[in-house]
Each structure stands twice: as C-alpha cells, then as structure tokens.
Amino acid sequence: QVQLVESGGGLVQAGGSLRLSCAASAPTFSHYAMAWFRQAPWKEREFVAAISRSGGATYYADSVKGRFTISRDNAKNTVSVQMNSLKPEDTAVYYCAARSLGSSNLAIDYEYWGQGTQVTVSS
Numbered sequence: 001q002v003q004l005v006e007s008g009g010g011l012v013q014a015g016g017s018l019r020l021s022c023a024a025s026a027p028t029f030s031h032y033a034m035a036w037f038r039q040a041p042w043k044e045r046e047f048v049a050a051i052s053r054s055g056g057a058t059y060y061a062d063s064v065k066g067r068f069t070i071s072r073d074n075a076k077n078t079v080s081v082q083m084n085s086l087k088p089e090d091t092a093v094y095y096c097a098a099r100s101l102g103s104s105n106l107a108i109d110y111e112y113w114g115q116g117t118q119v120t121v122s123s
Helices: none
Strands: 003-007 010-013 018-025 033-039 046-051 058-060 068-073 078-083 092-099 117-122
Touching: 003 092, 018 033, 018 092, 018 117, 033 068, 033 078, 046 068, 046 078, 058 068
Parallel strands: 010 117
Antiparallel strands: 003 018, 018 078, 033 046, 033 092, 046 058, 068 078, 092 117
16 A cells, blocks of 8 residues: 655746645655646546656656656655746646556556645646
8 A cells, every 4th residue: 555645836937937846655655656647627637747766767647757766765665846937737636556567657656646736827
C-alpha cells in the first residue's frame, strides 16, 4: 500500500511559479513510476507530467511542456513538479499518482492517488 500526500498548492498570479511536492509512504518508492494529474471544475482529470522509476525519463502534456518540470528524490520518497509561467488555465486540483509498472499518461493506469492540492492562478 502506498500513501501519497501532496503539498505546495496555493494562489498565485499569472506568470508566477509554484512548486508542488508529494511525499510517499512506500518502502520501495523507487519501484513506482510517478505522475501528476490535474482536474479543473467540470472537466475530466488530465495528465500533466510523469517520471520513470529511476527519474531518467520524464514526460509532459503539451500544455505544460517548457513550463513545468517534474523530478523525484528516491532517497526522500518524494516527487515534485516545478510550475513556472503559470496561466489561469492551469487552475485545478493537482494530484500525485503512483504506478508499479512503467510510466503512463493515463489516469486509469495508476493504482495510488493522493487527495490533491488546489492551485489557483489569477489573471
């Protein structure tokens, strides 16, 4: 069983930055591919970024490519996403997710989820 706890959300003006972190309680954190998804009101949950188990490979949604950077620290059991040049359309609840197989951009592939952290970008 893996428990995930996100932190770092908040209110920021357009053009600003936020860093989200996710702490995982898993004895073998490095065995899990990790990802961030987001869900805006009245919209489906969408893929944001993913990182492989070793951290050697990263994947991004086109909408955040060049602005967001995902990283992980397997020694500290954490995964983070640095979000720069934020836009109002980035407003959503952001979720951390873990998968025991390889990386995926499909929410249905992830077995474990955090409760989410709200990110609000004002114009």
